[in-house]
Amino acid sequence: MVGRIFRRIYTFLIFLFLYAPIIVLIVFSFNSSKSRGVWSGFTFKWYVELFKDVEVLKALYYTLLIAVLSSIISTIIGTFAAIGIYGMPGISKKIILNLNYLPVLNPDIVTAVSLMTLFRFLRIEFGFITMLLSHITFSIPYVILSILPKLKQMNKHLAEAAMDLGATPFYALRKVVIPEIMPGIVTGALLAFTLSVDDFVISFFNKGAGVTNLSITIFSMARRGINPVINALSTLMFAGLLVLLLIINSRSSKSISERGDII
Template structure:
């Protein structure tokens, strides 16, 4: 009993240590003073100024647009890639999966420099297109890994039965396979959207002078000096990402529970 209580206290202290800076940042985003050491009163003025800041609004536009486009495109590519990988033989599946793990296991800086070098070699002008392609590239592996478990749960004979009854392969894919793996597709899309919004390193190395996202804007504003608007922006970003992660975790828990009920 004592050991259990000590473990809970230790775990609580660890999480408090990790999240204390974020909690302080959120609290001082409502501070009327620019100082982060003195509390002078509660206010929403930094949030009002945030939405009057043209630089931030432009960065928000590009962040959301790239996140939506990259998550949609990577989900479509990742879905068909996962189905293809699932139907490969053992050796081919092993090789492709190991290649799929590379962008996940590599540090972001390695992926960023590699993509920057590729775009430079291909003579592609840095800007919206290069950032979008970079986000699609690092999102696809996560989508594939979200969908593959659902494919493993799928009855292999469902599509064959549909085609025996007269369905074309594409119709069987659209009406039988995709509805069965839809929870994995939605989870993969949400993960891709979250990663795209939160990314800094890869975006920094693959963007152009005319295009920036929120993470790069925060970095640039912080270099010019601490501005309370950054606290407000960081708070909104943190709450948005946290909300998406909660949705992903709830979906995953629900899927695991339903799978356990079936078993």
């Protein structure tokens, strides 16, 4: 009994430590004062000001556009790469997996400078394209690592059985393999999206004139004080992500229950 109470208190403290900063941010997004340490009254002023702030809205636009495009492209590339890696023989598979681990373990500053040097060498003009390409590059390894465990859990003979029954390789991939690893694909896509929205170092070194994202905009604000509209924007983004996760989890649970009913 005492051990159970201790575990619950310990778990509560862990989650409190993790979510206390977010709770404070949400609370102070409704603070009428610009101060981040003194509560002066409840207001929706900063939410109204958010939609009038051209600089923040422009940064949000590029942030979401690059995040969506990079997550879609990196998920497609990462899915086919993971399937290819899974089908490789022993030593080749180990070599490729180790090469895939390098960008994950590599410090962001090294990746950022390397990409910047490559773009300069190829004479690619810095701007939207370079930022998008850099986000795709650092997201692909994470997508691969998200999908590989699902491939290992899958019965490797499913695709062969489908082709024995007359399915083409592409049809077997689309109707058998992809549905089996879909949770890993969704996880990889969400991870790629979150990494893109969150990235600062790689974006900072590979951005161009007129193209920025939220992390760079907030960093530039830090010198003169963070605008409270950032609290409002962060609250809306957190709420949107929470709703998205709830929808995905409910659909996944529904899909699992439907499969159970069929079986």
